[in-house]
Amino acid sequence: MIRAENLSLSIHGTDILTDVSFQMKPGQVFGLVGESGSGKSMTALALMGLLPRGAETRGRILLDGGDLTRLNDRDMCAIRGNRISMIFQEPMTALNPVRTIGDQVAETLLIHTRATRAEALEIARQKLTRVGLPPERVPLDRFPHELSGGQRQRVCIAMAIRADHRAGRHHTGADPDPAARAGRGRGHVAVADHSRSGGGGRERACRCC
Numbered sequence: 001m002i003r004a005e006n007l008s009l010s011i012h013g014t015d016i017l018t019d020v021s022f023q024m025k026p027g028q029v030f031g032l033v034g035e036s037g038s039g040k041s042m043t044a045l046a047l048m049g050l051l052p053r054g055a056e057t058r059g060r061i062l063l064d065g066g067d068l069t070r071l072n073d074r075d076m077c078a079i080r081g082n083r084i085s086m087i088f089q090e091p092m093t094a095l096n097p098v099r100t101i102g103d104q105v106a107e108t109l110l111i112h113t114r115a116t117r118a119e120a121l122e123i124a125r126q127k128l129t130r131v132g133l134p135p136e137r138v139p140l141d142r143f144p145h146e147l148s149g150g151q152r153q154r155v156c157i158a159m160a161i162r163a164d165h166r167a168g169r170h171h172t173g174a175d176p177d178p179a180a181r182a183g184r185g186r187g188h189v190a191v192a193d194h195s196r197s198g199g200g201g202r203e204r205a206c207r208c209c
């Protein structure tokens with residue numbers, strides 16, 4: 001479960017969020033609606049620990065009881081792409097133009113699990129199939145510019161699917177730090193940042209760390 005408690009944010013002294021509180025339970029889909037500029041993306045970025053320079057937060061962001069706002073960069077890297085993923089708004093800027101889609105979907109597995117490259121690519125194949133991009137139609141060695149906009153968005157969703165999907169046994173067994181330990185065998189939060197609800201627009205996914 002993830003919960004924001006009285007989350008406030010300022011950027012270079014300008015107030016952006018004031019006392020935002022909500023919680024998402026396992027299996028729950030939670031929608032945050034607001035006019036343009038009201039702070040939806042900043043709320044999502046706060047959950048990911050990806051706020052811009054000059055940002056200061058108050059309040060707490062609790063993931064299974066642990067406060068993410070207190071984690072340093074290293075601990076947050078163990079969570080990002082592992083416990084929490086983000087589907088960003090713009091697939092063209094989310095995807096790396098010079099890496100194949102297979103490599104990009106496999107990346108979180110290589111970072112967060114002990115999967116070999118071959119195993120990670122096999123899971124990437126499964127994830128891409130799950131979002132409607134079976135490799136026989138869209139091979140893993142395609143680059144983002146060789147896909148349609150909608151297909152790119154699907155790649156981004158595949159990237160946000162839980163890293164240890166079908167790979168639990170590869171998780172590191174003896175991480176000394178709590179953040180890495182927390183990433184094993186636990187729930188996963190996917191944060192999608194959409195500009196509007198129409199048009200089937202699932203968009204870009206998080207690049208892990």
Ligand SMILES: Nc1ncnc2c1ncn2[C@@H]1O[C@H](COP(=O)(O)OP(=O)(O)O)[C@@H](O)[C@H]1O
Nearest residue numbers: 011016034035036037038039040041042043052
């Ligand atoms: N990098 C940034 N630096 C300073 N202010 C920003 C930055 N990005 C967004 N903002 C401001 O934060 C506020 C909330 O923006 P945002 O969360 O992107 O809104 P939205 O609800 O449309 O997603 C806006 O006033 C915006 O101008």
Ligand SMILES: [Mg+2]
Nearest residue numbers: 040041193194
């Ligand atoms: Mg936004």
